[in-house]
Amino acid sequence: MKPVIALTKGRLEKQFLNFFAGLGYDVEALLEKGRKLQIETKEFSFFFAKGVDVTTYVENGIADIGVVGGDILIEHQPDVFNLFPLPFGHCRMALATKIDYQWPEQKKRIASTFTNITKSYFKEKGESVDIIKLEGSVELAPILGLADAIVDIVETGTTLKENGLVIEDEFLSFSARLIANRSSLKIKRDQLVPVIERFKEGARNV
Numbered sequence: 637m638k639p640v641i642a643l644t645k646g647r648l649e650k651q652f653l654n655f656f657a658g659l660g661y662d663v664e665a666l667l668e669k670g671r672k673l674q675i676e677t678k679e680f681s682f683f684f685a686k687g688v689d690v691t692t693y694v695e696n697g698i699a700d701i702g703v704v705g706g707d708i709l710i711e712h713q714p715d716v717f718n719l720f721p722l723p724f725g726h727c728r729m730a731l732a733t734k735i736d737y738q739w740p741e742q743k744k745r746i747a748s749t750f751t752n753i754t755k756s757y758f759k760e761k762g763e764s765v766d767i768i769k770l771e772g773s774v775e776l777a778p779i780l781g782l783a784d785a786i787v788d789i790v791e792t793g794t795t796l797k798e799n800g801l802v803i804e805d806e807f808l809s810f811s812a813r814l815i816a817n818r819s820s821l822k823i824k825r826d827q828l829v830p831v832i833e834r835f836k837e838g839a840r841n842v
């Protein structure tokens with residue numbers, strides 16, 4: 637059976653394709669995928685899913701390897717081999733709030749999609765906060781008064797800037813990562829090792 641690769645769709649997809657083409661693999665079928673979620677090439681079976689679902693598929697052995705943001709691995713702690721960083725998908729995690737914001741005396745309310753990362757960030761600071769889980773457009777929360785601040789991904793800083801928010805603290809940086817299913821690495825070792833080595837070499841040469 638061909639190696640099965642789970643790819644995070646959306647932002648990381650195009651960057652992965654550039655990287656993968658640079659390794660010398662044929663990417664034509666991937667470029668022409670349209671709305672299809674599964675693509676077969678001569679060498680691999682690919683499928684596309686949201687980042688956190690990529691970890692679920694890899695953890696359960698449906699995919700042998702996966703490409704996922706480092707933020708997802710830290711937030712969800714899946715039981716997979718976290719192999720190595722890939723040279724794309726760079727971003728940071730930041731605490732941000734409104735310009736000149738007067739913090740309240742009482743417990744702070746922090747909005748984030750990354751509730752576990754937020755929890756450990758404030759735990760390390762010894763501060764107790766209320767965390768409000770949001771699924772997107774997190775920058776709205778301080779503007780609309782739902783929260784005092786946000787913990788979110790920053791890449792260029794444009795979203796913060798255009799919404800009148802500023803970084804209070806930056807505390808983690810990420811890139812995309814290659815992950816693998818623990819048993820696949822043993823059972824399909826002969827097939828997977830050359831692929832993983834090629835990825836590693838490509839990541840090193842950037």
Ligand SMILES: Nc1ncnc2c1ncn2[C@@H]1O[C@H](COP(=O)(O)OP(=O)(O)OP(=O)(O)O)[C@@H](O)[C@H]1O
Nearest residue numbers: 645646647648687705706707708725726727789791
């Ligand atoms: N500016 C950015 N915003 C969000 N994620 C980024 C950014 N830059 C790089 N990344 C990385 O890309 C990964 C996927 O981001 P993407 O925005 O496509 O996923 P998502 O936020 O789960 O998708 P959606 O917006 O469809 O809910 C993230 O997990 C992160 O590692």
Ligand SMILES: O=P(O)(O)OC[C@H]1O[C@H](OP(=O)(O)OP(=O)(O)O)[C@H](O)[C@@H]1O
Nearest residue numbers: 772773774788789790791792793794795
């Ligand atoms: O620093 P920047 O380059 O502006 O990128 C950061 C923004 O991108 C992400 O949102 P996304 O576009 O994924 O939308 P979402 O809010 O729906 O998650 C992230 O949550 C920030 O809002």
